[in-house]
Amino acid sequence: MKKARPYRGKSFYKLMAAFFAVTFLCSLLILLQYLNGEKTRREETIRSYQSMVEKSMSNTADKMSLYEEVSVIISQLEGLDTLASAEYISLGSPQAVEFVQSYVDTVRFNLPSTDPPMFLYFQNSGRVFGKTAEEDSLENGTITEHFGMNIQTWNQLIQVGEEGACAIIHDPNMDFARFVYVREIYPHVVWIIGMEDQQVSEELRYSYLPEGAQTVFLTRNNQIITSKPADEQPELPFEFEQVASWPAFHMETWGGQSYFVYHQGFTNDTLQQIVVIPDEDSRDWITMILGSILITFAVTFVAGGALSYFFSATLYRPVERMVDALPLEKSCRDQSEFQMVASTVQELSKKAKTYENQLSSQSDLLATSLVTRLLKGEICLTPDIAEALGQCGFPTACKRFLVFVLLIDEEEEAEMPPTQREEAGNLLQETCRSFFLNGGFSSYVVADLDRYIGIVDLDGEEIEAVETCAKNMQTFAASELHMQVSISLSNEHILLNDLHDAYQEAMQVVEYHLLTGEYGSIGVYSRLAEVLSAGSGNREFLAQVNKLSNSIQSANYKQATEMLREIENAYTRHPAVLPQAQLQISYLTDSILLSLFDSGLDPELLKSLRCSDQLRQARGMESLCRRTRRIFDYLDTQKEQSRPQGKRIEPIIQYIQEHYQDINLSAGSVAEHFHMSLPVLSNLFKSELNIGFLDYLHKYRIERAKDLILHTDHTIGDISSMVGYANSITMNRAFKRYEGVTPGWYRQAASSHVPASGGEGKT
Structure with a gap:
């Protein structure tokens, strides 16, 4: 029976339509780009026109301002007040001649070299002087005949006030016009100055x-x-x-x-x-738009049609033959050819990737989970589990073994970014395997949270040989990986069923080192058995003491008192045996003293308090806590009176304000610069400024950014780099968080005098 062929034709027309659509969109994008370019060019032309106009207006403003300045100078000339108040002024009088000459010289000195017609009209005497005091310009006809002004116009002009006025006089009997500036420069004294239209036109054309x-x-x-x-x-x-x-x-x-x-x-x-x-571009703009649209449609039909037919002919037919060979169910053949090919390929690819991922990760994940649960005693070593572990390289046939635990020192691990910490962990895991293998030992290492646990097959060797390998690993980690690690070894064991016991021994060594502060050490359970037999280390105790130290170093004595009370209550509820209790009291005493001396307090003050003698003479935990609280109460009182800690934060604030533009500025770099830990720096900001370090840094950068947004023309991207952000997206988020609006909205609101919260609420 002949194999049923899929429906043909639908995909072909879809493909043609798709190419038409793509071609049309491309043509449309090109058209829009072109139109946008023309629009931009037109906007630039308008801006250029506006700039030219502003210069022309500025020239006129300067001209009018110059007239006003000259009129003020004339009003201050000596003798003007006498002439202004006189009811009669004699032509050619010495007083009039002297003043008019001074007036003419003043105008010629302060105005351009042209010799414009100008007149001074004294209302009380009715006298009009031009450029000489020998004749009256109104009586001799200079104003009405030569200046082109009739009496009616003259009477209108001399009614001007102190603000001044401009007029254009165009006498029908003359072939030119005059531009006139008029102002009452002194009570009852009017100054008139004019220019011919030709001169004004030349200045306008300038x-x-x-x-x-x-x-x-x-x-x-x-x-x-x-x-x-x-x-x-x-x-x-x-x-x-x-x-x-x-x-x-x-x-x-x-x-x-x-x-x-x-x-x-x-x-x-x-x-x-x-x-x-x-x-000139208004008509061309409409013609250009219509022509561009017609060209777009023409290109779409010609290019789109050709491309559609070509690709359909070269792609559709091979796909059609491929569909015939696909293992498809009958119900799936109602789909288009491309959907059938795509769904089949996706399904096969998905199954292949799933199978590959399962094969690559199943063995390692299963082995890691089984080993971790075996060590912690959650499951027992059954034959099935032993077989599964043996396939992954676990030394199930070993006759003598020990368990080791490797820890990265907490301070170094805390400073690592998550990605770097993961890379360092993988490298450490491989380092353990390599060093044990080079030392002649079979081993299996797994990662469990913040530690690396492994089992080592002794194979006739002694624990001392394993300790030598551990020392070599420690040296390599310090020199090559720049990390300080601590390694703990359990006792030698024979039965694999003792894996949990061996793990407990190694963890007791770990907790002992944490309690005593012995970082970067190599511990063997057999050497510490006598101490560890009295009880196991208390990680909760270590964590509480660490928080207490941070509170002391940041001078937060109220919080330190609360932490001390918690430690005392925990110690009372769960008393340790004598060796362990003495070790805890000694560790707590040393931590308090070290924190006090590292907190920046005056050494003379600590000496006067006899802190060391007071705390080391304590008999038991209750006595130690009571003596310590008295010291805290006294220091807290001194702090409230003198606030010495404020002096400690001042250089930190100054350092941030000087280096806020540095993209790499962080709490870690600031703490390292001032030789303090991150918790101490954080507590210092919260206790002194009631704000976190990052909040302070962001707010300071945002304030600097606001100044630049308001007073410069820099783009938001440039401003973000200028205030220490890696990109504008980061600054936008910080700006929105602390100001409630984006930088762009802030600039727009400031320029239009709109409240900055417009349209957006603070988060």
Whole structure:
């Protein structure tokens, strides 16, 4: 019977549609990129226009400001007050000649080298002086004939107040206009200065503006002076009141042409400077968008169609033949060809990986679990377990053996990052196996939490030979791995059923070394049997003493008193035999004294308290704790009075503020720099500042970042590296945690005067 063939055609059209879609998306992305580039270019053009306009406006502001400054200087000239109050001023009088000459010299000295027409009008006397005191400019017709001003306009101008005003005078009988600045510079004295429109136009053209742009001066009498020659001026309707109501920048359309329009008011809003720039790209922008869309569709159909047909023809047919050969159930053949191939390959790959992982890890995991449970006495050594362990290399045929336990010193292990600690552990495990093998011993080593446990087949050798191998391992770990390790050895045993007993012996040696503080040592149970027979070491006791030492070194005497009370209660509830009790009391005494002398207290103070004599003369745990509490109470009182510990944290705070930009700054590096442990540093921050080290470091960095965000234009990424963060993501998280908002929102809120918590609540 002929094999049923899968449905053909559906996958082919799906593939064609997919290639069409991919091609369209690629074309669309290119179009969007192009449009975005054009948009960016247009925005840059607008920003460039705005910069040019600001320079032009600045020139005008400087010009008006110069007029105001000169008017102030004139108002301070000697003799002005006398002329201003006089009801009659004689032409050519010495007093008038002297003042007018001083006035003309002042104007020429402070204004550009041009010689503009200017007049001083004294209201009380009705006298008008130009550049000489010999004649009245109003009486001789200079103002009405040569300056192009009628009496009505003159009367309007001289009514100006102290704020000043601008006007443009365009006499229909003259072929030019004048720009006039008017201000009452002194009570009843008005100063008028003007420029011809040609000179004003030249100054307006001085600013750098794009081709086709023009600058316009518009005054309240709706007179205009423009930077364009008269024959090139477009018909642009400007009304002063309308222009004054416009925003500083907007778009206007005149005669079908779009313009960028900028304006600004000057001199008590009597003058509007308008800059008009044609928008030449507006029509091209629409044409470009339509053309780009048409090209996108054309490319999609041409390229997409060709690619779809090519790949369908080259991929679809081989896949079709592959599907025919797949071991598929009949119910699965309703799927498309690609789904059938993918599901089959995924299933086979998943089964292969699962089987491979099971084979590679099952033996080691099973052996490690069995050995650990055997050593701890959770299971017994049965023939089945012995067979399983024998296949993994466990020395099940050994006749004499011992158990060893290797520990990395706690301080060194605590400073290692988790990844480094794992790598060091794997290397130590291999080191143990290699050294025992080189020494002629069969061994099996497993890792159990923070220790490495192993069984060593003595094979006719003595324990001393194993101890020699242990010393070599210790030397290698110190020189090559830069780690200090302690190794404990049990007694020699014969039966594998004694594995648990051997493990207990080795652990008693470990606990003894922890109790006595003998780090980096090699201990053998047979040598310590007499001491260890009195009782086993107490790890809880060691942990409590360690916490007590940290409290003392950070000057937290209230917490140290509580810890001392816990130690005393535990000792009372579970009394040890005499040798062990004496060992615990001696260890506790030494720890307290060492912590007191390492805490930075004044040696003279400790000497006056006779701490060493007081504590070493104690008879029993109760006496030791009572004497110690008295010392703690006294030190706590002294601390409240003088707060010497504050002096200890000051250099740490200064060090953090000087090195906060260092990405590698951490609690470990600070503790190492000041020669203290991490718990002591942590307790010091909490007791003195009521804050953790990391919280203080993050808050200080965030404050520096806020200053940079508000007062610089640096990006958030640059600021994150400047304040000590590895990347902007880390700073964003810290900023959000402590400020409640992201750095970007903070900058945006500050620039727009919006409250910084806008839209986001603090966490």
